[in-house]
Amino acid sequence: MLVSKTDYILYRECPKNTWMKVHQPDIYYAEELSSFEKHIIETGNEVEAEARKIFDDGILIEGRGEEAQKMTEKLLAEKKATLFQPVFIKDGFMAAVDILKYDADTDSYRIYEIKASNEADKNRHYYDLAFQVNLLRRCGLNVAVASIMHLNPEYVRSGALDLNELFKSDDITAEINALQEEVAAEMEQAKAYLAAEAEPAGPCCCIYKGRSNHCTTFSHSNGHVPKYGVHDITRIGLSKKKLKALIDSEVFHLHEVPDDFELSDAQRNQVDAYKMDTVLMHKGQIGEELEKLAYPLYFIDYETFPSAIPLFDGFSPYQQIPFQFSLYTQDAPGGELKHSEFLYEQQADPSGAFAAAMQEMIGPKGSVIVWSKKFECTINKQIAERVPEAKAFLDDVNARVYDLMDAFSKQHYVHKDFKGSTSIKKVLPVMAPELSYKELAIREGGAAASSWIKLVGTALTPPEKEKLKEDMLAYCKMDTWAMVRILQELEKVIK
Numbered sequence: 001m002l003v004s005k006t007d008y009i010l011y012r013e014c015p016k017n018t019w020m021k022v023h024q025p026d027i028y029y030a031e032e033l034s035s036f037e038k039h040i041i042e043t044g045n046e047v048e049a050e051a052r053k054i055f056d057d058g059i060l061i062e063g064r065g066e067e068a069q070k071m072t073e074k075l076l077a078e079k080k081a082t083l084f085q086p087v088f089i090k091d092g093f094m095a096a097v098d099i100l101k102y103d104a105d106t107d108s109y110r111i112y113e114i115k116a117s118n119e120a121d122k123n124r125h126y127y128d129l130a131f132q133v134n135l136l137r138r139c140g141l142n143v144a145v146a147s148i149m150h151l152n153p154e155y156v157r158s159g160a161l162d163l164n165e166l167f168k169s170d171d172i173t174a175e176i177n178a179l180q181e182e183v184a185a186e187m188e189q190a191k192a193y194l195a196a197e198a199e200p201a202g203p204c205c206c207i208y209k210g211r212s213n214h215c216t217t218f219s220h221s222n223g224h225v226p227k228y229g230v231h232d233i234t235r236i237g238l239s240k241k242k243l244k245a246l247i248d249s250e251v252f253h254l255h256e257v258p259d260d261f262e263l264s265d266a267q268r269n270q271v272d273a274y275k276m277d278t279v280l281m282h283k284g285q286i287g288e289e290l291e292k293l294a295y296p297l298y299f300i301d302y303e304t305f306p307s308a309i310p311l312f313d314g315f316s317p318y319q320q321i322p323f324q325f326s327l328y329t330q331d332a333p334g335g336e337l338k339h340s341e342f343l344y345e346q347q348a349d350p351s352g353a354f355a356a357a358m359q360e361m362i363g364p365k366g367s368v369i370v371w372s373k374k375f376e377c378t379i380n381k382q383i384a385e386r387v388p389e390a391k392a393f394l395d396d397v398n399a400r401v402y403d404l405m406d407a408f409s410k411q412h413y414v415h416k417d418f419k420g421s422t423s424i425k426k427v428l429p430v431m432a433p434e435l436s437y438k439e440l441a442i443r444e445g446g447a448a449a450s451s452w453i454k455l456v457g458t459a460l461t462p463p464e465k466e467k468l469k470e471d472m473l474a475y476c477k478m479d480t481w482a483m484v485r486i487l488q489e490l491e492k493v494i495k
């Protein structure tokens with residue numbers, strides 16, 4: 001058995017989870033990766049490929065096994081200047097290095113770890129690099145410099161990509177050297193722990209953490225914990241004392257939470273709605289919310305793509321590219337609902353066309369209804385920076401934005417099936433059960449975002465693009481129709 005650098009980093013986060021990965025992969029990998037997780041992997045590969053372009057003398061070593069190791073040894077013996085993904089295996093440890101550069105003057109090496117993030121993470125990235133340095137030194141290499149190369153959030157593209165500006169290289173040799181003793185000891189501990197045939201005994205410490213922290217094997221190790229229970233109370237992961245008190249009292253189900261147990265309003269409402277199997281409604285406050293709306297109503301939803309590598313002028317790493325919106329317009333109470341939409345289909349900055357389409361479809365008066373306004377308002381501000389002629393219009397839209405989520409986040413309407421969430425994906429099935437994202441080919445924002453790159457790329461045939469376009473339009477339309485239906489249901493409540 002070999003302990004890879006990925007295993008080591010996972011081990012540092014949770015030994016037991018890593019043991020499951022190594023010994024019970026069927027349980028560890030039981031859940032398919034989400035489109036968000038797949039996107040993170042694709043982004044990592046894309047950023048690494050871009051970083052390699054800085055080194056024009058690099059040789060890529062394919063694979064991870066013995067052959068790759070032998071090829072690495074051969075190229076090292078030939079003193080090749082730069083290697084991409086050289087593979088090192090020694091003493092039961094294995095790593096493929098992102099970039100290894102040989103310095104003939106000092107007969108030493110510089111190692112680079114590429115990260116698709118805007119900064120280096122001292123906990124994860126430093127230990128990742130320290131593992132590699134340890135292994136390379138075990139293999140007899142003189143590693144003189146250790147660097148993390150990550151994206152530069154200050155970079156704003158102007159013309160051709162400037163790779164030397166897009167990437168920042170942090171020389172952290174001193175920090176990595178200082179970690180060597182600790183990392184060497186941990187590597188041995190990880191090797192011994194992961195070599196054990198029997199599943200590690202003892203409790204799973206995530207029992208004291210909120211659901212979002214649980215790994216895929218939590219249910220396997222904690223069969224007594226219900227699928228929906230105290231770990232799912234909203235923001236309970238941030239209220240460590242509360243969760244600990246519940247767990248230590250062996251309270252796992254929501255119906256067991258004592259009525260006098262101290263919780264925030266949102267937490268108490270979630271628990272009470274579940275225990276009483278009822279809807280908590282404050283008609284007066286819902287009415288006050290809806291009085292803020294002015295006709296005509298514009299229900300709008302954006303789709304954007306956060307490209308790690310800035311694709312167009314004026315964009316920084318991970319800045320959102322707004323490429324699509326859907327809009328329902330209603331001129332008067334009970335009036336007809338008109339639908340319009342925008343989808344940019346060229347591989348260019350959509351900002352100007354996006355703002356122009358909005359200006360054409362949104363009049364000078366009335367409320368602009370969104371779900372979670374921070375997102376749309378931020379996008380509007382960023383578009384205004386790139387399209388100054390649309391600034392006055394976009395500022396005015398932001399001043400007229402009404403966040404329909406407020407009725408729910410302010411706790412005026414709480415249903416047990418929201419499960420403590422105010423996401424439209426949780427609220428819609430309760431408020432308008434006839435609507436469902438399940439029937440759609442695209443069901444969530446992450447998939448919609450990455451669809452645009454496929455739509456404007458060259459890999460799809462025209463019929464495939466046409467189908468993808470239909471799916472993208474259907475998803476965005478559903479997000480706006482969902483807001484229409486939720487507002488209609490709130491209006492029924494106050495009648």
Ligand code: SF4
Nearest residue numbers: 014017204205206215
């Ligand atoms: S649920 Fe938490 S403690 Fe348990 S195996 Fe997973 S990561 Fe480790």
